[in-house]
Amino acid sequence: MTSSALHTAxxxxxxxxxxxxEQSPPRGAAETGGIDTPSQTLYELRVHQIELEMQNDELxxxxxxxxxxxxxxxxxxxxxxxxxCTVDDKGAILQANxxxxxxxxxxxxxxxxQAFARFIxxxxxxxxHLMRMRLLQTQxxxxxxxxxxxxxxxxxxxxxxxxxxxxxxxxxxxRIVLSEMTERKRIEAEVLAxxxxxxxxVETVREPLLVLDAGLRVLSANQCFYSTxxxxxxxxxxxxxxxxxxxxxxxxxxxLLLEDVLPKACVFNGYEVEHEFPGVGRRTMLLNAxxxxxxxxxxxxxxxxxxxxxxxxxxxxxxxxxxxxxxLTDLPxxxxxxxxxxxxxxxSVRHRQRxxxxxxxxxxxxxxxxxxxxxQGDLMLQEVAARLKACLRDGDTVARIGGDEFxxxxxxxxxxxxxxxxxxxxxxxxxxRRLSQVVELGNFKHSGSASIGITLFGEAGETADELLxxxxxxxxxxxxxxxxxxxxxxxxxxxxxxxxxxxEEDLRLxxxxxxxxxxxxxxxxxxxxxxxxxxxxxxxxxxxGWVSPVEFIPKAEKSGLILPLGLWVLQVACEQLALxxxxxxxxxxxxxxxxxARQFRDSDFVSxxxxxxxxxxANAKLLKLELTESVLAANVEDVITKMKTLKAAGISFSxxxxxxxxxxxxxxxxxxxxxxxxxxxxxxxILLDPxxxxxxxxxxxxxxxxxxxxxxxxxxxxxxxxxxxxxxxHNYQGYLFGRPVPIExxxxxxxxxxxxxxx
Ligand code: C2E
Ligand code: CA
Ligand code: CA
Numbered sequence: 011m012t013s014s015a016l017h018t019a020x021x022x023x024x025x026x027x028x029x030x031x032e033q034s035p036p037r038g039a040a041e042t043g044g045i046d047t048p049s050q051t052l053y054e055l056r057v058h059q060i061e062l063e064m065q066n067d068e069l070x071x072x073x074x075x076x077x078x079x080x081x082x083x084x085x086x087x088x089x090x091x092x093x094x095c096t097v098d099d100k101g102a103i104l105q106a107n108x109x110x111x112x113x114x115x116x117x118x119x120x121x122x123x124q125a126f127a128r129f130i131x132x133x134x135x136x137x138x139h140l141m142r143m144r145l146l147q148t149q150x151x152x153x154x155x156x157x158x159x160x161x162x163x164x165x166x167x168x169x170x171x172x173x174x175x176x177x178x179x180x181x182x183x184x185r186i187v188l189s190e191m192t193e194r195k196r197i198e199a200e201v202l203a204x205x206x207x208x209x210x211x212v213e214t215v216r217e218p219l220l221v222l223d224a225g226l227r228v229l230s231a232n233q234c235f236y237s238t239x240x241x242x243x244x245x246x247x248x249x250x251x252x253x254x255x256x257x258x259x260x261x262x263x264x265x266l267l268l269e270d271v272l273p274k275a276c277v278f279n280g281y282e283v284e285h286e287f288p289g290v291g292r293r294t295m296l297l298n299a300x301x302x303x304x305x306x307x308x309x310x311x312x313x314x315x316x317x318x319x320x321x322x323x324x325x326x327x328x329x330x331x332x333x334x335x336x337x338l339t340d341l342p343x344x345x346x347x348x349x350x351x352x353x354x355x356x357x358s359v360r361h362r363q364r365x366x367x368x369x370x371x372x373x374x375x376x377x378x379x380x381x382x383x384x385x386q387g388d389l390m391l392q393e394v395a396a397r398l399k400a401c402l403r404d405g406d407t408v409a410r411i412g413g414d415e416f417x418x419x420x421x422x423x424x425x426x427x428x429x430x431x432x433x434x435x436x437x438x439x440x441x442x443r444r445l446s447q448v449v450e451l452g453n454f455k456h457s458g459s460a461s462i463g464i465t466l467f468g469e470a471g472e473t474a475d476e477l478l479x480x481x482x483x484x485x486x487x488x489x490x491x492x493x494x495x496x497x498x499x500x501x502x503x504x505x506x507x508x509x510x511x512x513x514e515e516d517l518r519l520x521x522x523x524x525x526x527x528x529x530x531x532x533x534x535x536x537x538x539x540x541x542x543x544x545x546x547x548x549x550x551x552x553x554x555g556w557v558s559p560v561e562f563i564p565k566a567e568k569s570g571l572i573l574p575l576g577l578w579v580l581q582v583a584c585e586q587l588a589l590x591x592x593x594x595x596x597x598x599x600x601x602x603x604x605x606x607a608r609q610f611r612d613s614d615f616v617s618x619x620x621x622x623x624x625x626x627x628a629n630a631k632l633l634k635l636e637l638t639e640s641v642l643a644a645n646v647e648d649v650i651t652k653m654k655t656l657k658a659a660g661i662s663f664s665x666x667x668x669x670x671x672x673x674x675x676x677x678x679x680x681x682x683x684x685x686x687x688x689x690x691x692x693x694x695x696i697l698l699d700p701x702x703x704x705x706x707x708x709x710x711x712x713x714x715x716x717x718x719x720x721x722x723x724x725x726x727x728x729x730x731x732x733x734x735x736x737x738x739x740h741n742y743q744g745y746l747f748g749r750p751v752p753i754e755x756x757x758x759x760x761x762x763x764x765x766x767x768x769x
Pocket of ligand 2: 544604636666
């Protein structure tokens with residue numbers, strides 16, 4: 011090596027040494043109270059070594075190498091970050107490194123020969139001596155954590171590891187490794203406190219709570235879990251969550267949630283299980299889980315909350331039930347029915363199966379409700395619901411869609427419309443028969459009837475709304491056809507359909523545009539002579555033709571239009587009376603006008619009637635007002651007062667549709683009546699049904715005892731008339747004697763009637 015090359019290498023080494031010194035400045039000088047650290051010496055030695063290398067002195071270099079390796083060892087021993095020390099068999103310190111000096115808080119030179127035990131806190135003296143004894147006995151490595159007693163300040167936590175070695179100069183010595191662990195102890199204490207804190211929180215939760223480890227075994231549970239599930243910690247801790255469940259739990263589903271969903275989402279909410287609790291019964295439990303990372307164990311744990319939601323679910327179900335079921339009959343309500351209808355429409359097209367929709371409206375229910383009271387009306391509806399259900403198959407739907415209206419839906423009636431219609435008609439007939447059986451409502455026996463509209467479905471494109479309009483129309487047809495019957499929707503109805511929807515608006519217009527007229531139907535006596543007449547409203551609609559009062563009167567009542575309409579009829583009737591008074595052949599005729607309960611209730615009713623009679627110049631004695639029992643739903647005293655006021659003016663009263671209501675006889679006896687009118691439904695069946703004959707007979711007897719006259723309506727045959735006569739009824743009205751006709755026709759009839767003139 012040339013001298014210049016050597017010089018360059020030396021300079022490079024020097025630079026290396028300087029850099030090394032700067033990076034790791036010699037430790038220990040300050041900490042050990044000015045003891046000359048081996049590292050400083052080491053650096054100098056290395057510098058010297060480099061210089062020697064340059065002089066190429068082989069021997070000196072060998073000696074120095076040994077020196078260097080010794081210093082390397084000393085460097086490692088002295089500067090190790092843990093304490094090393096050697097203690098002789100009497101417990102005195104033989105050697106100690108700088109870390110030991112630092113831990114014990116005494117300069118290293120003052121440590122030698124000191125008893126090691128001197129530096130140990132009083133509270134840990136026993137553990138130290140015990141460990142030492144065990145070491146000497148067993149010669150096996152021992153360890154323990156203890157506190158060192160420093161001159162000042164907090165005790166220092168160290169972990170001691172001791173081993174025994176036999177040496178030449180000192181016999182059996184103890185080598186001690188000390189590592190500081192104050193920080194670790196502090197963390198341990200914190201974790202312990204945190205655990206306690208967490209357990210306290212877990213205990214404050216009012217629901218059963220489980221903490222699971224990542225392998226889904228129970229780590230801990232709160233008291234509430236044990237008391238609810240009636241298990242002991244011994245049967246819980248360490249068990250798999252799946253083993254705690256009931257047979258009813260859907261384990262595969264739970265597995266999916268815990269092992270698939272949870273690891274991805276860290277949370278899952280709301281898994282419901284049924285759990286059978288001994289002595290308590292089945293409860294619905296809701297499982298919610300959340301995954302959290304636990305610092306103390308360095309892994310995930312799962313918090314599983316188990317909430318008893320049985321009551322909440324029950325309430326929810328009740329609310330749900332209320333939303334879809336009629337509380338009175340427990341039948342599906344309109345909403346649910348619509349839902350099912352929509353589904354049925356789709357299914358019927360898909361499976362090419364016809365279905366039928368029926369709308370059923372109870373006849374005279376309003377009267378029953380008004381006269382017997384709502385509680386009896388409710389009983390009746392419940393009875394009807396039960397009977398309807400009894401008439402149907404399991405898959406059929408029966409719903410109550412309002413007041414006294416029920417919907418029946420039949421599905422899977424086959425492919426052919428004819429076949430479907432036949433089946434639907436059979437069910438409809440069955441319902442009618444069933445409903446006509448007597449119902450006992452408290453003290454009353456009632457045989458109900460209904461009007462049923464039917465329409466078929468199963469064509470593509472039909473909507474629920476359209477079907478409902480169809481059955482509604484068919485139902486009104488059934489009502490028109492005399493009630494207690496069923497009627498299918500057909501093409502003719504379809505034509506009417508478009509206009510019917512507008513009925514209510516049309517009514518208003520009709521009144522303005524004089525589309526109403528009054529027809530007259532004769533009332534005759536025993537000798538078939540016309541004694542009077544009933545005024546019946548007729549509506550000729552500009553596009554739809556004649557609209558039945560059965561259809562529009564209820565709508566007029568509902569909208570209040572019955573008030574102006576009723577007044578108009580009264581005016582026409584009174585003017586007619588005044589005109590008839592001027593002609594001998596008509597002067598004696600009485601004129602009956604129908605008054606609906608809504609009109610009678612009106613506070614202006616009495617004054618309006620009196621005013622109309624007065625201004626028309628009619629003879630009040632020839633005016634009869636026909637009331638139905640529904641007027642009695644109002645305050646009876648008020649009704650009687652009104653009747654008496656009108657009676658005082660000469661007007662007479664007839665109780666219409668008698669026999670269909672339920673007013674108590676004692677109440678009816680108090681009314682200042684002049685006529686009882688036997689309802690046409692009894693007359694209709696009088697020859698066929700002994701019950702109806704008995705009712706007719708009862709009305710007649712009642713009229714006689716009350717001292718009032720009796721008249722039968724709806725008389726169509728001579729046989730009916732004759733039977734009524736035998737029973738004691740001698741006044742009649744019905745097609746047998748004349749249909750309701752316009753005034754001209756009626757007057758022609760009267761003029762022809764030989765007995766019509768007075769005398
Ligand atoms: P209602 O007072 O019981 O009238 C008798 C109904 O029976 C009338 O029906 C009449 O046309 C019908 N009728 C008469 N004889 C026979 C018969 O022999 N056989 C059959 N099957 N039916 C017969 P209409 O005219 O359709 O009236 C129906 C209902 O509309 C009336 O029943 C009444 O409650 C109501 N109404 C009619 N006009 C008025 C009115 O001006 N004011 C009020 N408030 N209601 C009215
Ligand atoms: Ca009438
Ligand atoms: Ca009647």
